[in-house]
Amino acid sequence: MPRASHSKYAPFPRSKRPQGDHRARQPAHAYLLEVLPGLEPVAEEELRAVPLARDIRGLRFWYPGDPERLTRLRAPVAVFRVRAWDVPRPRGLLGHQQFAELTAFLAGVLRFGGHRSFRLAAAGRESSVMARLADELQAALQLPHDPEEGELLIRLRPQEDGPGWEVLARLTPRPLSARAWRVCNMGGGLNATIAYAMHRLAGVREEDRIFNPMSGSGTLLVERALLGPYAAMVGVDLNPEAVACARANLHAARRDVEVACVDALHTGLPPRSFDLIISDLPWGDAVGTHGDNAALYPAFLTEMHRLLSRQGRLVVLTHELRLFERVLREQERWYARELFQVYSGGHHPKAYLLSKR
Ligand SMILES: C[S@@+](CC[C@H](N)C(=O)[O-])C[C@H]1O[C@@H](n2cnc3c(N)ncnc32)[C@H](O)[C@@H]1O
Missing domain, CATH: 3.30.2130 (VC0802-like)
Incomplete structure (x- = not known):
């Protein structure tokens, strides 16, 4: 890397x-x-x-x-x-x-x-x-x-x-990473430059139907909405405060994107609903626990496999590197490759690109 x-x-x-x-x-x-x-x-x-x-x-x-x-x-x-x-x-x-x-x-x-x-x-x-x-x-x-x-x-x-x-x-009084659209922050909010990099490396395509499970304060949603057109985009989070926060940020960015308070693992959406699924999973420190993640990560990969189109891309960011890589090794339905590892705020999460085998 x-x-x-x-x-x-x-x-x-x-x-x-x-x-x-x-x-x-x-x-x-x-x-x-x-x-x-x-x-x-x-x-x-x-x-x-x-x-x-x-x-x-x-x-x-x-x-x-x-x-x-x-x-x-x-x-x-x-x-x-x-x-x-x-x-x-x-x-x-x-x-x-x-x-x-x-x-x-x-x-x-x-x-x-x-x-x-x-x-x-x-x-x-x-x-x-x-x-x-x-x-x-x-x-x-x-x-x-x-x-x-x-x-x-x-x-x-x-x-x-x-x-x-x-x-x-x-040049600027504040860092560029402190986006003007960020009117609401949550513990575990993603640095916007990382969200931008994830989208750039995932590919920005007009025809994409995009899903952002676990959308938190909406960083990945806003950064993608600012990058140009897409066919559809929706974010979900279990936490109503996070949903309100994402909506406030999207409003400040003047972008109209739907965010719902829904469990990402039980959306009830039909199979192959999305071409790009992009998510910043709970890292088990600011958000979630390592114990919860041990169950969440495999369940997430199973459900996202159902929701993703045949040629679709799944992009995941996590700091639970050992867990995520073990879960990847234990399954046979995804090809995975590392996109980057970034150092930010004492963390060193990795972004992965997964496609269906
Ligand atoms: C690491 S945070 C996401 C932070 C986000 N990228 C941001 O910039 O604010 C993970 C989020 O996953 C949410 N979450 C955890 N389990 C979930 C589930 N099963 N369904 C939906 N959201 C979930 C948490 O409420 C939290 O907001």
Whole structure:
């Protein structure tokens, strides 16, 4: 499985500056996508569809266009504008010329994002140099320094294959993974970038009849509804609070999708009702118990086999890896392959794609 690669943090040497910048109407800036480890390939593919993004190296790229386009990316957790300085240590950023350049760089990001405060993230952020940098930036940018909640997140770190330091400034006050549609959250709610990746890898097809059993706060429903047309889509959950929560999120996203308070294992629906079944199963910690899951998982696979069309796809996300893989080994009705393993919030769930044998 793909793991967090250091390449996403590789420096962007000035010698790599694309040729012909002078011909562009807007100056190109260097950017870096922050992505949950494991979802890099999905984010790279999404990035390649951005017109004008160029010199793409992993999750780094140059882009001369309106940054607003970058804030519509759905796989990354955040987008940072990046610039490097040939200084041996952060103190060098306080030099007259470097500080003027740094201020101009950050002001460009602030003009776009409208952040109302800033914070610094760096090794040794308690040091006297960092404290001085924070004071000077506060005065120069006329922006409050809020070390814990600052909206403009500024990361400082050494270049990995260069002598200098680079500064990364997050384009948006909140991470992109904090979706505007999320007006309701539940314990065990799925990170929206993971839901996006599951749909991308499951395939987005107009003709799909989609079922989202165990829909919780509706993350998989909303993310799919935002991806484009489908033939039909329905979510079910046993918990009435979760159903209300999913409905609120769908309403905020202005998407009309049916969610019902029904047991996913006893829907009473006819066989082969769906072409895509996609589910984030209870992981046995925030939701459900390991004991319950031992019975739930095999029953789930049996019922989903009945509900799925002959050529259909079943996509499952779980953190109960040993249980799920044992249940897979003990049955003969499904082919399964791993789509990704992602690291998020102390968990490392896997997504699987199953098809009928
Ligand atoms: C891991 S959570 C889903 C979280 C969801 N992906 C989200 O983003 O909020 C699992 C959900 O399965 C539901 N659930 C458990 N057993 C169920 C069953 N037999 N039928 C329907 N829902 C069930 C729980 O109520 C819970 O909301």
